[in-house]
Amino acid sequence: MAARKNAKIQVSKDGPYLVTGNIPLIREIEVRKPNSPPHEWKKVSDYPEKESYALCRCGLSKTMPYCDGSHVEAKFDGTETAVRRSHPEKPKLVKGPGVDLDPNAAPCARAQFCQRAGGIGHLVAESGEKEKRDLAIEVAGQCPTGRLVTYDKDTGEPIEPDLEKVISVTEDPERGISGPLWVKGGILIEGADGEPYPVCNRVGLCRCGRSKRMPLCDGSHVEAGFNHTYDLK
Ligand code: FES
Incomplete structure (x- = not known):
């Protein structure tokens, strides 16, 4: 299944990511030796093909990675606070001899x-x-x-790496931590206010509900010990 040209992720107000346009959904793990940095990403499964689906953003769903409505009872506050920016015109670069x-x-x-x-x-x-x-x-x-x-x-x-349009549910089974939704290949992401985020080849979307830069992942899942990796062991 290939993502449609009009594929889109809509951030809903205090709710899930509404995905449309046949975007493939996969699950990937960080491969690492104990107490070492990861060295590769490995795809472990494909989720069923769907034209549209809703992905949990609050971290509370019992049907991960999909939304099951738990955000309503939890009164999830998903206010978007991220700075909307793409590659800056004049980035502050660390210079090396070859790159x-x-x-x-x-x-x-x-x-x-x-x-x-x-x-x-x-x-x-x-x-x-x-x-x-x-x-x-x-x-x-x-x-x-x-x-x-x-x-x-x-x-x-x-x-930039050459990436297909796909959403990857990331996991780190060695540390027992679930990571962000890795949005690859330049998929349009639209805020709850209807304004688009800059289209980027790589975007990490929060799925633990704790980021201080909603909807972008800021690593808060690590301190929180956010974990849906148990079925990968
Ligand atoms: S956003 Fe709906 S259950 Fe998490």
């Missing part, structure tokens, strides 16, 4: 891929070596919110 890095393009989901191979800072600093440059680009591209963005030194353009 540059915007380390702050979006909120952090604390997925920890940036800690791979000595850390993204080290990889950028050593990016004069092709192997380190390639790894820096790969590591930045694994960041689900798009906080880390590498920039080509010749063109000055951001380097």
Whole structure:
């Protein structure tokens, strides 16, 4: 199933994400060794194909990742507080010999891929070596919110991974933590006020209900121990 051209995620007021346009929904896990940073994303399942569906945003549903109406009884406050921005025209770049890095393009989901191979800072600093440059680009591209963005030194353009339009329900079974909805491939997200967010290749949407930058994930699920990973063990 391919997402339709008019595929959209509508943030509803104090309620779920209303998804339309045949957007595929999958579940992915961070693969990591105990006490180590993750090194890859792995798809573990596809959810049934649907033209439209509602995804929980409050973190309370008993039918995750779908909304079951629990937000109503909980009087969930989903007020949107995120800054609506895409890649800035003049990002503050960390310069490397082979590639540059915007380390702050979006909120952090604390997925920890940036800690791979000595850390993204080290990889950028050593990016004069092709192997380190390639790894820096790969590591930045694994960041689900798009906080880390590498920039080509010749063109000055951001380097983005090639992603299909899909919504990924992310999990980290090793830490027992459920992560954000990873919205990939440039899907339109519209706020409850009808105003669109800038269309980005990578966006992390909060699904624990605790973000201070609603609807974007800001990593609050980690302190909260938000966990729907149990059936992956
Ligand atoms: S948003 Fe409806 S149950 Fe969470």
